[in-house]
Amino acid sequence: MAKVTCVDISEFQQNIDFNKMKNDGIKAVIIRAGYGREASQKDNMFESHFRNAKNANLKIGVYWYSYADSVSDAEKEAKACLECIKNKSIDMPIYYDLEDSSQIKLGKTKLTEIAEKFCETIKRSNYKAGVYANLNWFNNYLDYDKLKSKYSIWLAQYNSVNELSCDIWQNSSTGKINGYGRNIDTNIIFNESVFDKSKDEPEKEKANIPDIFYKVRCNGVWLPEVKNLEDYAGIKGRAITDIAIRVSVGKVWYQAHTKSGWLPKVSGYDIDDYENGYAGNGSKIDAIRVYYTTPQSLANSLGKYLVAKYRVSATGNEYFDWQHDDQTTNNQDGYAGLFGNSIDRVLLVLE
Structure with missing residues:
Protein backbone atom coordinates (compact mmCIF):
# COMPACT_ATOMS: atom_id res chain seq x y z
CA MET A 1 0.00 0.00 0.00
CA ASP A 196 3.13 21.70 -9.46
CA LYS A 197 2.88 25.35 -8.49
CA SER A 198 -0.80 26.06 -7.95
CA LYS A 199 -0.57 29.69 -8.94
CA ASP A 200 1.51 31.07 -11.77
CA GLU A 201 3.81 33.55 -10.13
CA PRO A 202 6.82 35.35 -11.60
CA GLU A 203 10.14 34.59 -10.06
CA LYS A 204 10.90 37.07 -7.34
CA GLU A 205 14.21 38.22 -6.06
CA LYS A 206 14.83 36.69 -2.65
CA ALA A 207 14.16 39.24 0.06
CA ASN A 208 16.51 39.93 2.93
CA ILE A 209 15.55 39.14 6.49
CA PRO A 210 14.67 42.41 8.26
CA ASP A 211 16.79 43.83 11.06
CA ILE A 212 15.66 44.12 14.65
CA PHE A 213 16.94 46.93 16.86
CA TYR A 214 16.72 47.13 20.64
CA LYS A 215 18.04 48.98 23.65
CA VAL A 216 17.62 48.75 27.41
CA ARG A 217 17.73 51.00 30.43
CA CYS A 218 19.56 50.16 33.62
CA ASN A 219 20.52 52.36 36.56
CA GLY A 220 18.30 55.04 35.02
CA VAL A 221 20.34 55.29 31.80
CA TRP A 222 19.38 54.14 28.30
CA LEU A 223 22.26 52.19 26.75
CA PRO A 224 23.20 52.34 23.03
CA GLU A 225 20.98 50.63 20.48
CA VAL A 226 21.94 47.11 19.34
CA LYS A 227 21.23 45.60 15.90
CA ASN A 228 20.48 41.87 15.60
CA LEU A 229 23.25 39.84 17.23
CA GLU A 230 26.04 42.34 16.63
CA ASP A 231 26.19 42.75 20.42
CA TYR A 232 23.95 42.25 23.42
CA ALA A 233 21.90 44.96 25.09
CA GLY A 234 22.75 45.49 28.74
CA ILE A 235 25.64 45.39 31.18
CA LYS A 236 26.47 42.21 33.04
CA GLY A 237 25.57 42.58 36.68
CA ARG A 238 23.21 45.56 36.22
CA ALA A 239 19.49 44.81 36.25
CA ILE A 240 17.42 45.98 33.28
CA THR A 241 14.34 48.07 34.07
CA ASP A 242 13.06 49.01 30.59
CA ILE A 243 13.42 47.79 27.00
CA ALA A 244 12.55 49.23 23.57
CA ILE A 245 12.39 47.17 20.35
CA ARG A 246 11.78 48.02 16.68
CA VAL A 247 12.11 46.28 13.30
CA SER A 248 13.06 47.57 9.85
CA VAL A 249 10.18 45.73 8.15
CA GLY A 250 7.01 44.27 9.63
CA LYS A 251 5.56 44.69 13.09
CA VAL A 252 6.68 43.69 16.57
CA TRP A 253 5.02 43.77 19.97
CA TYR A 254 6.71 43.03 23.25
CA GLN A 255 6.10 42.81 26.99
CA ALA A 256 8.10 43.04 30.19
CA HIS A 257 7.44 41.09 33.37
CA THR A 258 8.26 42.44 36.82
CA LYS A 259 7.49 41.29 40.35
CA SER A 260 4.00 42.76 39.91
CA GLY A 261 3.30 40.63 36.81
CA TRP A 262 3.13 41.19 33.06
CA LEU A 263 3.04 44.82 31.98
CA PRO A 264 0.89 45.80 28.95
CA LYS A 265 2.04 44.87 25.44
CA VAL A 266 3.68 47.71 23.52
CA SER A 267 4.61 48.10 19.87
CA GLY A 268 6.32 51.50 19.67
CA TYR A 269 9.92 52.64 19.97
CA ASP A 270 10.16 56.00 21.70
CA ILE A 271 11.79 56.45 25.11
CA ASP A 272 9.69 59.59 25.63
CA ASP A 273 6.42 57.70 25.14
CA TYR A 274 5.53 56.16 28.48
CA GLU A 275 2.42 54.43 27.10
CA ASN A 276 3.61 52.59 23.98
CA GLY A 277 7.23 53.59 23.37
CA TYR A 278 8.93 50.96 25.51
CA ALA A 279 8.18 48.13 27.94
CA GLY A 280 8.93 48.72 31.59
CA ASN A 281 8.03 50.94 34.52
CA GLY A 282 11.37 51.44 36.23
CA SER A 283 11.14 48.18 38.18
CA LYS A 284 13.55 45.32 37.58
CA ILE A 285 12.50 43.13 34.67
CA ASP A 286 12.70 39.36 35.16
CA ALA A 287 11.25 38.20 31.80
CA ILE A 288 10.31 39.49 28.36
CA ARG A 289 8.05 38.29 25.56
CA VAL A 290 8.57 39.34 21.92
CA TYR A 291 6.37 38.58 18.89
CA TYR A 292 7.10 39.43 15.24
CA THR A 293 4.48 39.64 12.47
CA THR A 294 5.83 38.95 8.98
CA PRO A 295 4.22 40.93 6.12
CA GLN A 296 2.57 38.48 3.72
CA SER A 297 4.57 39.79 0.75
CA LEU A 298 7.81 39.15 2.64
CA ALA A 299 6.69 35.67 3.69
CA ASN A 300 5.91 34.84 0.06
CA SER A 301 9.35 36.04 -1.04
CA LEU A 302 11.23 34.25 1.73
CA GLY A 303 9.08 31.13 1.54
CA LYS A 304 8.44 31.23 5.29
CA TYR A 305 7.18 33.32 8.17
CA LEU A 306 9.79 34.79 10.47
CA VAL A 307 9.82 34.69 14.25
CA ALA A 308 11.53 36.76 16.90
CA LYS A 309 14.31 34.65 18.41
CA TYR A 310 15.50 35.96 21.75
CA ARG A 311 17.17 35.10 25.03
CA VAL A 312 18.09 36.84 28.27
CA SER A 313 20.49 36.24 31.13
CA ALA A 314 19.72 36.37 34.82
CA THR A 315 21.68 39.19 36.46
CA GLY A 316 25.29 38.08 36.87
CA ASN A 317 24.57 34.61 35.45
CA GLU A 318 24.42 32.69 32.16
CA TYR A 319 21.85 33.01 29.41
CA PHE A 320 18.56 31.11 29.45
CA ASP A 321 17.51 29.06 26.40
CA TRP A 322 16.45 30.74 23.16
CA GLN A 323 12.73 31.45 22.77
CA HIS A 324 10.71 32.00 19.59
CA ASP A 325 7.81 34.49 19.60
CA ASP A 326 5.32 33.39 22.25
CA GLN A 327 5.51 29.70 21.31
CA THR A 328 4.91 27.12 24.00
CA THR A 329 5.49 23.93 21.97
CA ASN A 330 8.81 22.09 21.54
CA ASN A 331 9.95 22.88 25.09
CA GLN A 332 9.40 26.61 24.59
CA ASP A 333 8.22 28.72 27.54
CA GLY A 334 6.49 31.50 25.62
CA TYR A 335 8.84 34.06 27.15
CA ALA A 336 12.51 34.47 28.11
CA GLY A 337 13.55 34.72 31.73
CA LEU A 338 12.75 33.31 35.16
CA PHE A 339 10.19 35.01 37.35
CA GLY A 340 11.80 36.46 40.45
CA ASN A 341 15.26 36.75 38.89
CA SER A 342 16.14 40.09 37.29
CA ILE A 343 17.80 40.11 33.85
CA ASP A 344 20.88 42.03 32.74
CA ARG A 345 21.43 41.17 29.06
CA VAL A 346 19.23 40.64 25.99
CA LEU A 347 19.90 39.10 22.57
CA LEU A 348 17.40 39.43 19.71
CA VAL A 349 17.25 38.42 16.04
CA LEU A 350 14.65 37.53 13.39
CA GLU A 351 14.86 34.15 11.71
Whole structure:
Protein backbone atom coordinates (compact mmCIF):
# COMPACT_ATOMS: atom_id res chain seq x y z
CA MET A 1 0.00 0.00 0.00
CA ALA A 2 1.23 3.49 -0.82
CA LYS A 3 2.49 5.59 2.03
CA VAL A 4 0.49 8.32 3.76
CA THR A 5 2.25 11.64 3.05
CA CYS A 6 -0.55 14.17 3.54
CA VAL A 7 -3.04 15.23 6.22
CA ASP A 8 -5.99 17.60 6.06
CA ILE A 9 -6.92 19.87 8.95
CA SER A 10 -9.24 22.64 10.11
CA GLU A 11 -9.99 24.59 13.29
CA PHE A 12 -11.05 21.29 14.86
CA GLN A 13 -7.42 20.18 14.92
CA GLN A 14 -5.26 22.32 17.17
CA ASN A 15 -1.93 22.08 19.01
CA ILE A 16 -0.21 20.51 16.00
CA ASP A 17 3.56 20.14 15.85
CA PHE A 18 4.14 20.35 12.10
CA ASN A 19 7.86 19.65 12.38
CA LYS A 20 7.16 16.32 14.08
CA MET A 21 4.65 15.53 11.35
CA LYS A 22 7.26 16.25 8.71
CA ASN A 23 9.76 14.01 10.47
CA ASP A 24 7.09 11.28 10.44
CA GLY A 25 6.92 11.39 6.64
CA ILE A 26 4.21 13.99 6.05
CA LYS A 27 5.14 16.31 3.21
CA ALA A 28 1.84 18.07 2.53
CA VAL A 29 -1.11 19.49 4.42
CA ILE A 30 -4.48 20.57 3.05
CA ILE A 31 -5.99 23.27 5.25
CA ARG A 32 -9.62 24.34 5.40
CA ALA A 33 -9.75 28.01 4.42
CA GLY A 34 -13.40 28.35 5.37
CA TYR A 35 -16.98 27.55 4.39
CA GLY A 36 -20.07 29.16 2.90
CA ARG A 37 -20.56 32.34 0.90
CA GLU A 38 -18.79 34.95 3.03
CA ALA A 39 -15.11 35.65 3.66
CA SER A 40 -16.13 36.24 7.28
CA GLN A 41 -16.62 32.46 7.48
CA LYS A 42 -12.89 31.91 7.24
CA ASP A 43 -11.65 29.00 9.33
CA ASN A 44 -10.57 30.27 12.75
CA MET A 45 -7.26 28.40 12.57
CA PHE A 46 -6.46 28.97 8.89
CA GLU A 47 -3.89 31.72 9.39
CA SER A 48 -2.14 29.89 12.24
CA HIS A 49 -2.16 26.52 10.46
CA PHE A 50 -0.92 28.12 7.23
CA ARG A 51 1.90 29.98 8.96
CA ASN A 52 3.08 26.98 11.00
CA ALA A 53 2.90 24.56 8.07
CA LYS A 54 4.84 27.00 5.90
CA ASN A 55 7.50 27.36 8.59
CA ALA A 56 7.85 23.57 8.66
CA ASN A 57 8.44 23.63 4.86
CA LEU A 58 5.38 21.50 4.14
CA LYS A 59 3.54 21.71 0.83
CA ILE A 60 0.20 23.45 1.31
CA GLY A 61 -3.20 23.03 -0.30
CA VAL A 62 -6.55 24.40 0.83
CA TYR A 63 -10.18 23.37 0.71
CA TRP A 64 -13.49 25.21 1.03
CA TYR A 65 -16.57 23.53 2.53
CA SER A 66 -19.69 24.09 0.46
CA TYR A 67 -23.29 24.79 1.42
CA ALA A 68 -24.17 26.12 -2.04
CA ASP A 69 -27.64 25.37 -3.38
CA SER A 70 -27.23 27.26 -6.66
CA VAL A 71 -24.60 28.08 -9.25
CA SER A 72 -24.55 31.70 -8.10
CA ASP A 73 -23.90 30.50 -4.54
CA ALA A 74 -20.94 28.46 -5.81
CA GLU A 75 -19.45 31.57 -7.40
CA LYS A 76 -19.86 33.46 -4.12
CA GLU A 77 -18.17 30.63 -2.24
CA ALA A 78 -15.26 30.68 -4.68
CA LYS A 79 -14.85 34.44 -4.30
CA ALA A 80 -14.97 34.13 -0.50
CA CYS A 81 -12.27 31.46 -0.67
CA LEU A 82 -10.11 33.62 -2.93
CA GLU A 83 -10.44 36.53 -0.52
CA CYS A 84 -9.29 34.35 2.39
CA ILE A 85 -6.22 33.05 0.57
CA LYS A 86 -5.32 36.35 -1.08
CA ASN A 87 -1.55 36.96 -1.40
CA LYS A 88 -0.74 33.47 -0.11
CA SER A 89 1.54 31.09 -1.96
CA ILE A 90 -0.39 27.82 -2.43
CA ASP A 91 1.43 24.69 -3.62
CA MET A 92 -1.56 22.47 -4.46
CA PRO A 93 -5.04 22.84 -5.97
CA ILE A 94 -7.91 24.63 -4.23
CA TYR A 95 -10.42 21.86 -3.46
CA TYR A 96 -14.20 22.27 -3.28
CA ASP A 97 -15.57 20.12 -0.45
CA LEU A 98 -18.95 18.72 -1.49
CA GLU A 99 -20.54 16.50 1.13
CA ASP A 100 -23.26 18.42 2.95
CA SER A 101 -26.50 16.42 3.19
CA SER A 102 -28.59 19.54 2.52
CA GLN A 103 -27.31 19.54 -1.08
CA ILE A 104 -28.31 16.01 -2.05
CA LYS A 105 -31.81 17.10 -3.10
CA LEU A 106 -30.27 19.25 -5.85
CA GLY A 107 -29.43 16.20 -7.97
CA LYS A 108 -26.40 15.19 -10.01
CA THR A 109 -26.74 17.72 -12.84
CA LYS A 110 -27.14 20.75 -10.59
CA LEU A 111 -24.42 19.66 -8.16
CA THR A 112 -22.01 19.09 -11.03
CA GLU A 113 -22.78 22.58 -12.36
CA ILE A 114 -22.15 23.97 -8.87
CA ALA A 115 -18.77 22.21 -8.73
CA GLU A 116 -17.86 23.49 -12.18
CA LYS A 117 -18.76 27.08 -11.30
CA PHE A 118 -16.62 27.05 -8.17
CA CYS A 119 -13.66 25.47 -9.95
CA GLU A 120 -13.84 27.75 -12.99
CA THR A 121 -13.97 30.81 -10.74
CA ILE A 122 -10.90 29.55 -8.93
CA LYS A 123 -9.08 28.86 -12.20
CA ARG A 124 -9.74 32.38 -13.47
CA SER A 125 -7.52 33.57 -10.61
CA ASN A 126 -4.72 31.32 -11.91
CA TYR A 127 -5.06 28.60 -9.30
CA LYS A 128 -5.54 24.94 -9.97
CA ALA A 129 -8.92 23.63 -8.86
CA GLY A 130 -10.18 20.30 -7.58
CA VAL A 131 -13.21 18.56 -6.13
CA TYR A 132 -13.36 16.64 -2.86
CA ALA A 133 -16.16 14.14 -2.24
CA ASN A 134 -16.68 10.64 -0.94
CA LEU A 135 -17.27 7.56 -3.08
CA ASN A 136 -21.05 7.77 -2.71
CA TRP A 137 -21.14 11.36 -3.91
CA PHE A 138 -18.87 10.74 -6.89
CA ASN A 139 -20.97 7.71 -7.87
CA ASN A 140 -24.44 9.16 -7.31
CA TYR A 141 -24.49 12.95 -6.95
CA LEU A 142 -21.67 14.23 -9.17
CA ASP A 143 -20.64 13.56 -12.76
CA TYR A 144 -17.29 12.04 -11.84
CA ASP A 145 -16.04 11.56 -15.41
CA LYS A 146 -16.86 15.13 -16.39
CA LEU A 147 -15.19 16.62 -13.31
CA LYS A 148 -12.15 14.34 -13.57
CA SER A 149 -11.54 15.49 -17.15
CA LYS A 150 -11.04 19.08 -15.98
CA TYR A 151 -10.11 19.16 -12.31
CA SER A 152 -8.09 17.39 -9.66
CA ILE A 153 -9.99 14.67 -7.80
CA TRP A 154 -9.65 14.13 -4.06
CA LEU A 155 -11.55 11.01 -3.03
CA ALA A 156 -12.67 10.14 0.49
CA GLN A 157 -13.07 6.40 0.94
CA TYR A 158 -12.15 4.66 4.17
CA ASN A 159 -11.24 1.30 2.79
CA SER A 160 -8.21 -0.82 1.99
CA VAL A 161 -8.33 0.29 -1.65
CA ASN A 162 -9.71 3.26 -3.57
CA GLU A 163 -12.42 2.27 -6.03
CA LEU A 164 -12.14 5.38 -8.21
CA SER A 165 -9.10 6.86 -9.88
CA CYS A 166 -8.02 10.00 -8.02
CA ASP A 167 -5.07 12.31 -7.46
CA ILE A 168 -5.41 12.17 -3.67
CA TRP A 169 -7.10 9.46 -1.63
CA GLN A 170 -8.31 10.30 1.87
CA ASN A 171 -8.01 6.80 3.25
CA SER A 172 -8.82 7.33 6.94
CA SER A 173 -10.34 9.73 9.44
CA THR A 174 -8.68 7.96 12.36
CA GLY A 175 -5.05 8.23 11.33
CA LYS A 176 -2.24 8.50 13.85
CA ILE A 177 0.64 10.85 13.03
CA ASN A 178 3.43 12.08 15.29
CA GLY A 179 2.86 15.73 16.12
CA TYR A 180 -0.87 15.41 16.82
CA GLY A 181 -2.25 13.44 19.73
CA ARG A 182 -5.68 12.59 18.32
CA ASN A 183 -7.25 11.03 15.25
CA ILE A 184 -6.55 12.90 12.03
CA ASP A 185 -7.52 12.57 8.35
CA THR A 186 -4.73 10.93 6.38
CA ASN A 187 -4.21 10.95 2.63
CA ILE A 188 -2.23 9.11 -0.01
CA ILE A 189 -1.06 11.16 -2.98
CA PHE A 190 -1.04 9.22 -6.24
CA ASN A 191 -0.41 12.09 -8.63
CA GLU A 192 2.65 14.12 -7.72
CA SER A 193 1.67 16.78 -10.25
CA VAL A 194 -0.64 18.21 -7.57
CA PHE A 195 2.57 19.77 -6.26
CA ASP A 196 3.13 21.70 -9.46
CA LYS A 197 2.88 25.35 -8.49
CA SER A 198 -0.80 26.06 -7.95
CA LYS A 199 -0.57 29.69 -8.94
CA ASP A 200 1.51 31.07 -11.77
CA GLU A 201 3.81 33.55 -10.13
CA PRO A 202 6.82 35.35 -11.60
CA GLU A 203 10.14 34.59 -10.06
CA LYS A 204 10.90 37.07 -7.34
CA GLU A 205 14.21 38.22 -6.06
CA LYS A 206 14.83 36.69 -2.65
CA ALA A 207 14.16 39.24 0.06
CA ASN A 208 16.51 39.93 2.93
CA ILE A 209 15.55 39.14 6.49
CA PRO A 210 14.67 42.41 8.26
CA ASP A 211 16.79 43.83 11.06
CA ILE A 212 15.66 44.12 14.65
CA PHE A 213 16.94 46.93 16.86
CA TYR A 214 16.72 47.13 20.64
CA LYS A 215 18.04 48.98 23.65
CA VAL A 216 17.62 48.75 27.41
CA ARG A 217 17.73 51.00 30.43
CA CYS A 218 19.56 50.16 33.62
CA ASN A 219 20.52 52.36 36.56
CA GLY A 220 18.30 55.04 35.02
CA VAL A 221 20.34 55.29 31.80
CA TRP A 222 19.38 54.14 28.30
CA LEU A 223 22.26 52.19 26.75
CA PRO A 224 23.20 52.34 23.03
CA GLU A 225 20.98 50.63 20.48
CA VAL A 226 21.94 47.11 19.34
CA LYS A 227 21.23 45.60 15.90
CA ASN A 228 20.48 41.87 15.60
CA LEU A 229 23.25 39.84 17.23
CA GLU A 230 26.04 42.34 16.63
CA ASP A 231 26.19 42.75 20.42
CA TYR A 232 23.95 42.25 23.42
CA ALA A 233 21.90 44.96 25.09
CA GLY A 234 22.75 45.49 28.74
CA ILE A 235 25.64 45.39 31.18
CA LYS A 236 26.47 42.21 33.04
CA GLY A 237 25.57 42.58 36.68
CA ARG A 238 23.21 45.56 36.22
CA ALA A 239 19.49 44.81 36.25
CA ILE A 240 17.42 45.98 33.28
CA THR A 241 14.34 48.07 34.07
CA ASP A 242 13.06 49.01 30.59
CA ILE A 243 13.42 47.79 27.00
CA ALA A 244 12.55 49.23 23.57
CA ILE A 245 12.39 47.17 20.35
CA ARG A 246 11.78 48.02 16.68
CA VAL A 247 12.11 46.28 13.30
CA SER A 248 13.06 47.57 9.85
CA VAL A 249 10.18 45.73 8.15
CA GLY A 250 7.01 44.27 9.63
CA LYS A 251 5.56 44.69 13.09
CA VAL A 252 6.68 43.69 16.57
CA TRP A 253 5.02 43.77 19.97
CA TYR A 254 6.71 43.03 23.25
CA GLN A 255 6.10 42.81 26.99
CA ALA A 256 8.10 43.04 30.19
CA HIS A 257 7.44 41.09 33.37
CA THR A 258 8.26 42.44 36.82
CA LYS A 259 7.49 41.29 40.35
CA SER A 260 4.00 42.76 39.91
CA GLY A 261 3.30 40.63 36.81
CA TRP A 262 3.13 41.19 33.06
CA LEU A 263 3.04 44.82 31.98
CA PRO A 264 0.89 45.80 28.95
CA LYS A 265 2.04 44.87 25.44
CA VAL A 266 3.68 47.71 23.52
CA SER A 267 4.61 48.10 19.87
CA GLY A 268 6.32 51.50 19.67
CA TYR A 269 9.92 52.64 19.97
CA ASP A 270 10.16 56.00 21.70
CA ILE A 271 11.79 56.45 25.11
CA ASP A 272 9.69 59.59 25.63
CA ASP A 273 6.42 57.70 25.14
CA TYR A 274 5.53 56.16 28.48
CA GLU A 275 2.42 54.43 27.10
CA ASN A 276 3.61 52.59 23.98
CA GLY A 277 7.23 53.59 23.37
CA TYR A 278 8.93 50.96 25.51
CA ALA A 279 8.18 48.13 27.94
CA GLY A 280 8.93 48.72 31.59
CA ASN A 281 8.03 50.94 34.52
CA GLY A 282 11.37 51.44 36.23
CA SER A 283 11.14 48.18 38.18
CA LYS A 284 13.55 45.32 37.58
CA ILE A 285 12.50 43.13 34.67
CA ASP A 286 12.70 39.36 35.16
CA ALA A 287 11.25 38.20 31.80
CA ILE A 288 10.31 39.49 28.36
CA ARG A 289 8.05 38.29 25.56
CA VAL A 290 8.57 39.34 21.92
CA TYR A 291 6.37 38.58 18.89
CA TYR A 292 7.10 39.43 15.24
CA THR A 293 4.48 39.64 12.47
CA THR A 294 5.83 38.95 8.98
CA PRO A 295 4.22 40.93 6.12
CA GLN A 296 2.57 38.48 3.72
CA SER A 297 4.57 39.79 0.75
CA LEU A 298 7.81 39.15 2.64
CA ALA A 299 6.69 35.67 3.69
CA ASN A 300 5.91 34.84 0.06
CA SER A 301 9.35 36.04 -1.04
CA LEU A 302 11.23 34.25 1.73
CA GLY A 303 9.08 31.13 1.54
CA LYS A 304 8.44 31.23 5.29
CA TYR A 305 7.18 33.32 8.17
CA LEU A 306 9.79 34.79 10.47
CA VAL A 307 9.82 34.69 14.25
CA ALA A 308 11.53 36.76 16.90
CA LYS A 309 14.31 34.65 18.41
CA TYR A 310 15.50 35.96 21.75
CA ARG A 311 17.17 35.10 25.03
CA VAL A 312 18.09 36.84 28.27
CA SER A 313 20.49 36.24 31.13
CA ALA A 314 19.72 36.37 34.82
CA THR A 315 21.68 39.19 36.46
CA GLY A 316 25.29 38.08 36.87
CA ASN A 317 24.57 34.61 35.45
CA GLU A 318 24.42 32.69 32.16
CA TYR A 319 21.85 33.01 29.41
CA PHE A 320 18.56 31.11 29.45
CA ASP A 321 17.51 29.06 26.40
CA TRP A 322 16.45 30.74 23.16
CA GLN A 323 12.73 31.45 22.77
CA HIS A 324 10.71 32.00 19.59
CA ASP A 325 7.81 34.49 19.60
CA ASP A 326 5.32 33.39 22.25
CA GLN A 327 5.51 29.70 21.31
CA THR A 328 4.91 27.12 24.00
CA THR A 329 5.49 23.93 21.97
CA ASN A 330 8.81 22.09 21.54
CA ASN A 331 9.95 22.88 25.09
CA GLN A 332 9.40 26.61 24.59
CA ASP A 333 8.22 28.72 27.54
CA GLY A 334 6.49 31.50 25.62
CA TYR A 335 8.84 34.06 27.15
CA ALA A 336 12.51 34.47 28.11
CA GLY A 337 13.55 34.72 31.73
CA LEU A 338 12.75 33.31 35.16
CA PHE A 339 10.19 35.01 37.35
CA GLY A 340 11.80 36.46 40.45
CA ASN A 341 15.26 36.75 38.89
CA SER A 342 16.14 40.09 37.29
CA ILE A 343 17.80 40.11 33.85
CA ASP A 344 20.88 42.03 32.74
CA ARG A 345 21.43 41.17 29.06
CA VAL A 346 19.23 40.64 25.99
CA LEU A 347 19.90 39.10 22.57
CA LEU A 348 17.40 39.43 19.71
CA VAL A 349 17.25 38.42 16.04
CA LEU A 350 14.65 37.53 13.39
CA GLU A 351 14.86 34.15 11.71
